[in-house]
Amino acid sequence: MNMQHSNWIDVGALEDIPKLGARLVKTPRGCLALFRTDADEVFALDDKCPHKGGPLSQGIVHGKSVTCPLHNWVISLETGAACGADEGTTATHKVRIEAGRLLLDATSLAPSSAR
Amino acid sequence: MQKQRLVVVGNGMAPGRALERLFEAAPDAYDVTIFNAEPRVNYDRIMLSPVLSGEKTFEEIVIHGDGWYIDHGVTLYKGHKITAIDRAARTVTSEHGVVAPYDKLIIATGSVPTIIPVPGHKLAGVLTYRDLDDVDAMLLAAKGRGRAVVIGGGLLGLEAAAGLKQQGMDVTVLHLMPTLMERQLDPNAGYLLQKAVQARGIDVITRANTKEIVGTDPALGPPRVKAVRLDDGTEIEASIVVMAAGIRPNAALAKDAGLTINRGIVVTPDMRTSDPDIFALGECAEASNQVFGLVAPLYEMANVVAAQLAGTSDAAFSPSATATKLKVTGINLFSAGDFAEAPDREEIVLRDAARNVYKRLVLKDDKLLGVVMYGDTSDGAWFFDLLKRQADVSELRETLIFGQSYAGGAPLDPMAAVAALPDEAEICGCNGICKGRIVSAIKDKGLSSLDDVRAHTKASASCGSCTGLVEQVMKLTLGDAYNPAAVQPMCGCTGHGHDDVRRLIVAKELKSIPAVLQELEWSTSNGCAKCRPALNYYLLATWPLDYRDDSQSRFINERVHANIQKDGTFSVVPRMWGGLTTANELRAIADVVDKFRIPTVKVTGGQRIDMLGVKKDDLPAVWADLNKAGMVSGAAYAKGLRTVKTCVGSDWCRFGTQDSTGLGVKLEKHLWGSWTPAKVKLAVSGCPRNCAEATCKDVGIICVDSGYEIHIGGAAGLDIKGTEVLGHSTTQEETVEIVAAIVQLYREQGRYLERIYKWMKRVGLDSIRAQALDDTEKRAALVARFALSQQSAQVDPWRERTEGKEAHEFRPLADLTRLEAAE
Numbered sequence: 037m038n039m040q041h042s043n044w045i046d047v048g049a050l051e052d053i054p055k056l057g058a059r060l061v062k063t064p065r066g067c068l069a070l071f072r073t074d075a076d077e078v079f080a081l082d083d084k085c086p087h088k089g090g091p092l093s094q095g096i097v098h099g100k101s102v103t104c105p106l107h108n109w110v111i112s113l114e115t116g117a118a119c120g121a122d123e124g125t126t127a128t129h130k131v132r133i134e135a136g137r138l139l140l141d142a143t144s145l146a147p148s149s150a151r
Numbered sequence: 152m153q154k155q156r157l158v159v160v161g162n163g164m165a166p167g168r169a170l171e172r173l174f175e176a177a178p179d180a181y182d183v184t185i186f187n188a189e190p191r192v193n194y195d196r197i198m199l200s201p202v203l204s205g206e207k208t209f210e211e212i213v214i215h216g217d218g219w220y221i222d223h224g225v226t227l228y229k230g231h232k233i234t235a236i237d238r239a240a241r242t243v244t245s246e247h248g249v250v251a252p253y254d255k256l257i258i259a260t261g262s263v264p265t266i267i268p269v270p271g272h273k274l275a276g277v278l279t280y281r282d283l284d285d286v287d288a289m290l291l292a293a294k295g296r297g298r299a300v301v302i303g304g305g306l307l308g309l310e311a312a313a314g315l316k317q318q319g320m321d322v323t324v325l326h327l328m329p330t331l332m333e334r335q336l337d338p339n340a341g342y343l344l345q346k347a348v349q350a351r352g353i354d355v356i357t358r359a360n361t362k363e364i365v366g367t368d369p370a371l372g373p374p375r376v377k378a379v380r381l382d383d384g385t386e387i388e389a390s391i392v393v394m395a396a397g398i399r400p401n402a403a404l405a406k407d408a409g410l411t412i413n414r415g416i417v418v419t420p421d422m423r424t425s426d427p428d429i430f431a432l433g434e435c436a437e438a439s440n441q442v443f444g445l446v447a448p449l450y451e452m453a454n455v456v457a458a459q460l461a462g463t464s465d466a467a468f469s470p471s472a473t474a475t476k477l478k479v480t481g482i483n484l485f486s487a488g489d490f491a492e493a494p495d496r497e498e499i500v501l502r503d504a505a506r507n508v509y510k511r512l513v514l515k516d517d518k519l520l521g522v523v524m525y526g527d528t529s530d531g532a533w534f535f536d537l538l539k540r541q542a543d544v545s546e547l548r549e550t551l552i553f554g555q556s557y558a559g560g561a562p563l564d565p566m567a568a569v570a571a572l573p574d575e576a577e578i579c580g581c582n583g584i585c586k587g588r589i590v591s592a593i594k595d596k597g598l599s600s601l602d603d604v605r606a607h608t609k610a611s612a613s614c615g616s617c618t619g620l621v622e623q624v625m626k627l628t629l630g631d632a633y634n635p636a637a638v639q640p641m642c643g644c645t646g647h648g649h650d651d652v653r654r655l656i657v658a659k660e661l662k663s664i665p666a667v668l669q670e671l672e673w674s675t676s677n678g679c680a681k682c683r684p685a686l687n688y689y690l691l692a693t694w695p696l697d698y699r700d701d702s703q704s705r706f707i708n709e710r711v712h713a714n715i716q717k718d719g720t721f722s723v724v725p726r727m728w729g730g731l732t733t734a735n736e737l738r739a740i741a742d743v744v745d746k747f748r749i750p751t752v753k754v755t756g757g758q759r760i761d762m763l764g765v766k767k768d769d770l771p772a773v774w775a776d777l778n779k780a781g782m783v784s785g786a787a788y789a790k791g792l793r794t795v796k797t798c799v800g801s802d803w804c805r806f807g808t809q810d811s812t813g814l815g816v817k818l819e820k821h822l823w824g825s826w827t828p829a830k831v832k833l834a835v836s837g838c839p840r841n842c843a844e845a846t847c848k849d850v851g852i853i854c855v856d857s858g859y860e861i862h863i864g865g866a867a868g869l870d871i872k873g874t875e876v877l878g879h880s881t882t883q884e885e886t887v888e889i890v891a892a893i894v895q896l897y898r899e900q901g902r903y904l905e906r907i908y909k910w911m912k913r914v915g916l917d918s919i920r921a922q923a924l925d926d927t928e929k930r931a932a933l934v935a936r937f938a939l940s941q942q943s944a945q946v947d948p949w950r951e952r953t954e955g956k957e958a959h960e961f962r963p964l965a966d967l968t969r970l971e972a973a974e
Contacts, residue, residue: 047965056677056703059964070964074677091719094707096680103680105707105715110680121606138964145967 044132044139050076051136058093058102063145068129069093070138071113073100078138079113080131086111086124154182157460158243158251160233160404161259162187164196165433165449167214169257172457174223180461183225184251186243189282190230192217196282197446203286203314236408238426255428255460258405258416262398262434262444267302271364276376277392280311289393293318297390300324300379302361304331306477308395309344312353313482315393323387324348325359325379327396329670335475335486339502339651340509340525342658347482347507356381357659364392400435400442415442420467422456430456438468445473474535476528483524485531488538489513490521501552502650510552517545530554569623578620579610586624593628601625602643642681644673649902653689662694664701678704685903688790691826692898695940702957708788711960712948713770721770722763723749724787725777726823729797729815729835730758739780743773757794757832759785771961774949783947786823790904792894793832795819796844800837800854809854811837814883818852821887822894824944825937828901828910831894846874849907850890859886863893863919864911872908875916878924892923892930895937 053059053072060083061068067083069092077100083093090106100113110119116126130141157173159166162185170183187193193215201207220227231245242252264279266272278288289311292299296319301312304326316322324331330341331348345355360382366374378388400415411417411425415437422430422438433449434442443449448470458466474487490513501510508526512519512534519538524531533555537544544551574587592598592608604621605611611621625633640646647655652671661667664686668678678686683704690698702710713721727736740760744752750764765773774784786793795818798804800811815835822833834845835852845851847867851874853860858881862874877893880886896919901910911919922929952961 045965045967047967052959052964054703054959059959062963062966062968064968067963088717090717091715094711094715094719096683096706097703098677098679098683099675101679106717108680121603 043142045142045145047138047140049136050078050133050138052138053078056097058095058097060093061140065145067091067093068140068145069102070131070140071097071102073097073113076133077113078131078133080129080140081111081113081116082127082129084126085109086116086118086126087122092126155180155254156252157181157183157255157257158253159183159185159257159259160236160243161185161257161261161433161435162189162193162227163259163261163433164193164214164446165453166257166259167193167453168450169259169432169453169456169460170223170225172454173460176457176461176463181255183223184228184253185220185225186228186231186233186245186249186251188230188232189284191283192220192227192229194283199280199283199286200310200314202283203289203311204317205314209283233404236404236429238408238429241428253428255430257430257432257456258410258424258435259431259433260401260404260435263401264394265397265399266394267361267396269361269363271366271376272394274364274366274374274376274392276390277364277394280307280393280395281398289315289391290318292391293320295390296320298323298388299391299393300387300389301393301395302379303395303397304328304355304357305334305395305397306332306475308393309348309477311393311395312348313351316351316353320390321354322352323354323356323389325361325381325387326355326357327360329357331355331357332477332484336484336525337490337511337523339511340484340486340523342651342655343507343509343525344477344482344484346654346658356385356387359385364389398434398444400437402435405429405431405435413437413440418468420455420469421459421464422452422468423459430459432456439470441470443470443473445475447471447473472535472538474522474531476531483526483528485524485528486522487531487535488519488521490523496520499548499552502648512552514544517543517548519544569620570627578624579608582609584608584610589621589624590628593625598625599629599632641685642679644668644675644678644682645671647671649685649905652686653693656689656693662690662697664690664704680706684709688826688828688903692940695943709790711767711770711957712784712786712788712952713765713767714788716763718764720764720766722761722787723765723770723773723777724755724759724761724785725782726785726819727759728819729795729812731812731816732760736780736782739777739782743776746776747773749773755787755794757787758796759787759794761787768961768963771953771958775953778947778950778953784949789826790829791824791826791831792819792822793830795822796832796834796848798835798837798842800835804837806840807837807854808856809837809859810883811835811843811852811854814852814854814859814886815843817883817887818890821891824946825894825898825940826944827894827898829904829906831897831907833890847872848874850893852886852890857881859883861886861889861924864908864916866906866908870908875911877916877920888934889924889930891937892933893919895933895940896923898937898940 047061053070055072056074058069058071068080069083071079083091085092085104087107087109090104092102092104094105095102101110103110109122111126112119116128118124132139192213195212195214198212202209231247233243234246235244242250244250264281279285293315298321299315301308301324304324312322312324330338331344349355361379362382363380365378365380367377376389376392378386380386402412402416405416406412416424416431416435418424418431418436418438424431432452434444452468455466455468472488477484497514499512511523513521518541522534572586576586578584578586589608589610596607598604611618639648641649655671659670661670667686684706687701687704708714713723715721747769749762753761755761795815797812797815801807801809818833831849833850834843834848836843836845837854839853845853846862847865851862860879861877863877865874866872880889897907897910
């Protein structure tokens with residue numbers, strides 16, 4: 037069940053995402069991946085690697101990065117940018133934790149006109 | 152001329168050597184009187200350990216027998232401890248009241264063991280390890296068997312522990328630091344040493360902080376040692392405790408006499424104390440702000456004292472590098488010089504895990520600075536000589552680590568062939584990178600490490616099989632500036648190579664990924680996508696019963712038991728044992744394909760059926776239907792057993808010599824489940840015509856009239872390689888057993904992602920044959936360890952997931968599409 041807090045949408049509990057893991061949120065704009073780090077930070081990114089569109093949610097999470105399962109690009113969870121010598125950026129979205137619940141910024145979820 | 156009177160306080164090895172030299176240089180210059188607190192002649196203290204272990208007697212380690220003292224007119228007072236020096240009167244007084252006048256005095260009072268002042272340190276049964284009396288006390292205690300606890304894992308402590316063990320005691324060594332002999336050895340050699348010590352049945356506890364020595368109940372008679380308690384509460388029963396936590400100079404007598412004291416008795420380079428007529432010599436002396444415990448510098452001191460006494464006033468002591476050897480039979484250990492890491496130092500490392508050999512040379516400015524060797528120390532003297540002479544080793548560098556026998560030999564030149572390649576020659580086939588691109592990336596971007604080249608060009612970043620070539624291109628481009636480490640670290644998170652990590656997981660009993668990252672000092676907080684899956688495998692393979700698989704450290708395919716495809720969908724491959732299937736199975740597959748609208752169905756190279764394009768959310772339902780028809784996961788995604796390809800063999804084929812299909816099924820049923828370093832593919836051919844193509848598999852069986860030829864180490868992927876013949880077996884049961892032993896050996900030795908042919912190239916076919924085939928005892932042990940792992944591994948992961956395991960993997964956290972649409 038999803039509840040709305042102003043423009044923040046409750047998408048689930050922090051505990052629903054495994055540590056160093058990810059879960060998907062389906063939106064009209066495509067899938068978002070919500071990542072949880074070892075330190076219980078949560079980041080939301082488009083579930084698309086800037087390289088060849090690989091599903092980042094299926095990658096291995098380490099530190100504040102995820103390694104794409106298709107060709108091992110490492111993407112920063114904070115910025116969405118490819119690390120190291122690779123170039124490209126995945127869109128990030130605002131997410132915050134309140135009382136153990138995950139709140140996603142709804143404004144970025146509206147269908148994009150540029151799509 | 153009246154002889155001068157020389158009095159020596161102490162009768163250890165250093166004054167013994169000084170007197171020898173003095174009698175050579177000036178035989179008649181002095182009347183010599185020695186006071187020895189010990190009631191005996193001069194003996195080789197270094198050889199006390201063999202006396203303790205029973206390998207030598209005291210008589211064998213005497214340096215100067217009673218006759219020597221008589222021959223040189225030396226008066227030796229045995230069992231006389233000097234209690235006072237009267238510098239004004241120039242006399243010394245012994246505890247028994249003997250007063251001896253001197254013109255020159257040598258103080259050689261040695262050192263006293265450090266007693267850790269924990270509660271109970273004065274209990275009966277707490278011993279030290281300095282002299283023959285200590286050895287006698289230990290030998291007496293050893294007669295009562297029981298357990299000895301040795302506090303201190305340095306040179307002395309380990310020698311004491313080995314000796315006591317040999318005398319029949321149970322022994323535990325407690326060491327405060329993380330690795331043994333950390334002053335003489337680097338951590339890598341320290342761990343090898345710990346393993347070897349433990350292999351002798353000696354328990355070793357590192358980071359052990361002794362809190363208390365517990366005594367027996369005083370009501371039951373005079374209390375004596377009962378146990379040692381550590382600060383973490385661990386209690387180890389003990390019938391004796393040996394304190395071997397270090398020594399300090401014995402300078403009390405000199406201090407009372409008003410001589411300058413720091414840590415030891417301070418001497419100038421001519422070995423004279425603050426009183427020019429008094430020399431200090433040996434472990435009690437402090438020269439150049441250092442005190443010494445190894446014999447080589449002490450003998451150098453002795454030479455200086457003798458020369459000074461003989462009138463050579465410019466003789467001076469300057470401490471030089473020292474070498475250490477451990478005197479425990481069967482453990483070869485050598486260290487010399489300074490082997491700490493520093494930015495301006497380089498190192499050359501050679502490791503041979505199978506032989507437990509480790510050699511490390513530390514160099515600076517083309518000169519040898521430090522040497523650590525474990526396992527093979529035969530070149531210790533040669534290295535030590537190069538080190539002491541500060542010889543320029545640039546000429547020898549290519550082969551330096553291999554020792555003296557290789558020195559000066561011309562190294563082979565594998566570079567010439569790479570140098571001759573044109574710029575457009577492809578180096579990395581996976582990513583289509585040619586030589587020219589690598590060269591220009593190195594030059595334009597100033598790359599100097601393999602990782603950099605991988606990051607920028609992607610060369611050798613996929614399968615890695617061209618790594619050697621890429622490194623040669625780097626060497627050609629960068630010249631001497633390129634200096635690959637002899638040990639390839641696992642990844643950028645650590646300096647440890649795969650073999651070290653595996654060894655340390657065992658040695659330090661590390662049982663979780665965080666424990667490994669912490670204990671082995673990973674530079675990242677939770678590793679990376681390269682090291683975590685490797686660590687997960689190593690832990691699983693090492694601790695099959697204790698370790699819980701960490702699904703977040705698995706590549707997606709192994710996490711969800713299906714193969715990810717380029718569009719994020721998955722492929723599903725059920726097992727078809729030995730390539731056999733039935734109408735029922737095929738019908739179930741057809742139904743699943745219809746029901747879930749699976750777009751592509753394909754027959755694989757491993758004789759089974761692949762359903763491609765399954766949505767992740769559908770996976771559990773697809774598996775449930777396949778399970779119902781009796782099919783289980785084919786592990787087509789796993790670093791584990793994939794397929795056992797077979798031909799129809801003697802059941803149908805007119806050439807078949809044996810039931811190859813049946814053997815294939817047996818092998819697959821026996822081997823599926825456990826994880827391996829990389830994927831494992833088998834095949835069984837019913838005759839040498841080899842229709843199952845067994846000779847390019849990891850393990851292949853060729854049936855012949857007389858039984859089964861077992862082949863190993865084939866490849867038909869990135870590399871093409873025919874198998875080699877491991878051996879022959881006569882029954883299917885024996886064949887299955889040998890293959891299980893091979894797989895287990897590979898599980899224990901293989902590096903993560905290292906296929907069997909590469910592992911075989913590294914450890915050698917002979918070594919595999921010896922353990923998995925020839926030595927039936929070892930083979931049986933391997934088979935047993937494999938069976939242990941299979942206990943928890945032969946569970947169908949599909950069934951577990953249809954029953955709800957890891958359900959979160961297959962469901963989105965939230966579906967906002969409908970919500971938005973409703974707005």
